[in-house]
Amino acid sequence: MARPEPEGRVRRFSTAERMVHRATGYLMLLCLASAACLYFGPLAQLVGRRHLMVTVHEWSGISLPLPSLLGLFSPAFRADLRRLNRFAVYDRQWLRAVRRRRKSPEARPAGKFNAGQKLYAGWIAGAVLVMMFTGLLMWFMGLLPFISRTSAIFVHDVLAWATTFVVLGHMRKALEDPEARLGMRTGYVNRSWAQRYHSRWLREEHVGDLSERRTVE
Template sequence: MSLRADATAGVGRFSRTERWVHRTTAALMGVCVTTAACLYVPQLAELVGRRELVVRIHEWAGLALPVPVLAGLASRAFRADLGHLNRFGPHDRTWLRAALHRDKRPASRPAGKFNAGQKLYASWIAGATLVMLGTGLMMWFTHLTPLLWRTSATFVHDWLALTIGIVLAGHIGMALADPEARRGMRTGKVSRDWAAREHPLWRP
């Protein structure tokens, strides 16, 4: 997707489809995390009650989680961004080294449309979602797999869920710290100054 200059509104960053995919996926992930907390945190479980209903909501939200991404594949802009997220270059290694050394100078963190941290997050959350879906299905359809598999799936599902919660909290925290990035996801546009500072290698 190219940088589309606009004298008053800045430059285009995300299409309507991309924003829909992000919002829908975030909503489904939020339901999964919330219902998981209600199932595993005793105080929340007592407060909410109706465990069977919470379990069903959790299962169906988890099953629907890949749907927005699959639907988004119909969008050329979304497919293009998946290509950007899937490619690592020398500048990404430079960005990661700067991040590890807490070097926040823009010149030390070259980035294209997505920086290396965003690429790693996208790859990790996509893989984690697939693992959660697979282990969740083994826990749901108990008659399809041996007991040992179900026990292992439960262990992986529970601990990965905790990890996802922590990573999502970090993702949300970084978004809250960057109003312009939130504007890009909310309206599809960002300021030219922000684009030049945070993503200097992003070109039309």
């Protein structure tokens, strides 16, 4: 039997989804922190143990896709991947509202994920794959002789800087929304918050619940 929802709250994320998000976040922060220790001279001197930092950076980077790959065993995680890969008409409306600085929830309709979250997820997925590829080229010299090490370093560094700013922006948005953070910690969000910012998803959940009840009856 499904676990009953707390009064006034709605289930947003399963345990598997929260674990994937948490593990990926920790690996990303570890990867970026170890990169900073290698990139900035004063920080490298303060931390020391360069060989250890190189090892931590390499293995945390290679491990980044692992939580998502394990998450594929979860039906809820696979359903959210499909949501993130689907760009609907109302997502374009959400982006137009952002460009015009219209902040009312009515002007920014969203399903379970808004257009900004979908773009962020797509960016991170693509950036991680490219950084892994260029990182492996630097790690295993001669893997693809027609691509120079200098080119791999340039692409890797530019993407690393861009990813750092994007991740910081994601964290800033999360800090501005305590209810969204609570949903990622506990799996549940306030129903009124969901109605305000993700009304299409809430209606989708309601229709799903009704269909399930009718099937049981």
